[in-house]
Amino acid sequence: MKAWVINKYSDLRKEEKPLKLTELEEPEIKEDEILVSVIACGVCHTEIDEIEGRIKLNFPVVPGHQVVGAVIKRGSKVTNFKEGDIVGAGWIYSSCGNCEFCKKGLENLCPQFMATGKDVNGGYAEYFKIKEKFAFKIPSNLTPFEAAPLLCAGAIGYRSLKLTNISKGETLGLVGFGASGHLVLKTVKYLYPDTKVLVFSRTKEERELAIKLGAYWAGEIEDEPPLKLNAIIDTTPVWKPPFHNLRHLKPGGILVINAIRKEDIDKDYLLNIDYPRDLWLEKKIKSVANVTRKDIEEFLEIAGEIPIKPEYQIYPFETANKALLDIKNRRIKGAKVLKVRDL
Numbered sequence: 001m002k003a004w005v006i007n008k009y010s011d012l013r014k015e016e017k018p019l020k021l022t023e024l025e026e027p028e029i030k031e032d033e034i035l036v037s038v039i040a041c042g043v044c045h046t047e048i049d050e051i052e053g054r055i056k057l058n059f060p061v062v063p064g065h066q067v068v069g070a071v072i073k074r075g076s077k078v079t080n081f082k083e084g085d086i087v088g089a090g091w092i093y094s095s096c097g098n099c100e101f102c103k104k105g106l107e108n109l110c111p112q113f114m115a116t117g118k119d120v121n122g123g124y125a126e127y128f129k130i131k132e133k134f135a136f137k138i139p140s141n142l143t144p145f146e147a148a149p150l151l152c153a154g155a156i157g158y159r160s161l162k163l164t165n166i167s168k169g170e171t172l173g174l175v176g177f178g179a180s181g182h183l184v185l186k187t188v189k190y191l192y193p194d195t196k197v198l199v200f201s202r203t204k205e206e207r208e209l210a211i212k213l214g215a216y217w218a219g220e221i222e223d224e225p226p227l228k229l230n231a232i233i234d235t236t237p238v239w240k241p242p243f244h245n246l247r248h249l250k251p252g253g254i255l256v257i258n259a260i261r262k263e264d265i266d267k268d269y270l271l272n273i274d275y276p277r278d279l280w281l282e283k284k285i286k287s288v289a290n291v292t293r294k295d296i297e298e299f300l301e302i303a304g305e306i307p308i309k310p311e312y313q314i315y316p317f318e319t320a321n322k323a324l325l326d327i328k329n330r331r332i333k334g335a336k337v338l339k340v341r342d343l
Helices: 045-051 144-151 153-164 179-191 204-212 240-248 267-272 275-279 293-305 317-328
Strands: 002-006 019-023 033-043 067-074 086-089 092-094 127-131 171-175 196-200 217-219 229-234 249-257 284-287 312-316 335-339
Touching: 019 317, 033 086, 033 144, 033 317, 045 317, 067 127, 067 144, 086 144, 092 127, 144 153, 144 179, 144 293, 144 312, 144 335, 153 179, 153 229, 153 249, 153 293, 171 179, 171 240, 179 196, 179 204, 179 293, 179 335, 196 204, 204 217, 229 240, 240 249, 240 275, 312 317, 317 335
Parallel strands: 171 196, 171 229, 196 217, 229 249, 249 284, 312 335
Antiparallel strands: 002 019, 033 067, 033 127, 033 335, 067 086
């Protein structure tokens, strides 16, 4: 099969082709696994973190963790899927199921957590395999290209939203407005229609999209918003934006940082936090670590009911490197999806 592979760490400011197109053996499945013919795979900033070395890899590895395709083979013990079913897989590839975290439903914190496209080969390939219990049925009213961004950008945004504990009528800030941010906005408009969403973004295109999708206000990262915020969800790749905007939280407010890794840029900004202004009055900072199966299941159900359909751009499979460089260079409007094959 054809697959894009990361063979080494690269600096995307200098390297235009960090992924190499390679011929690999088709995966062999075990009795509890399914083999998927990949149709679409979302492109995520996490792949940039992998390529640039902020996430450590065992080379070579096929990236991609927003995988949608058709089941073409199933193991002898598989009961939930049949050949032809359209299924998806997200960042969570597996967990042990037995540790204290898994038993509490916090499998995202499992010490043996394995990530799709990091610890095992992911979806930038013609074929992909996964255990039955970590795959998900895709709602019939969503195409594979609409569904792919929901499996990470949507699910991790949904987990972030849950961690804010926001209530109807409160105010939510979104710092950064890429694939995840715009799906959070769509979700909030459905679940909490009285909640005002304020968006902070570097680019005019993202701010215009935010207003189009129903944001109450959209400004630049350092602009003064018209309202104080009960919660902030940060999806930016650097340190300064979330910590700059701590000052806009109401007493008792929470900043949820939705990022596996931050780039080194602006890391010294952490030293400039003003405690009385930024953290006093019981303000909180919480990180998001991975996702659970429940996050993906719940979000897919909500997305299918509304339905939530992302703003997205399709890239031919052969242009995977271009898609990644477009994200790196902030050429973003919604989500980016690789088209691996036709429906």
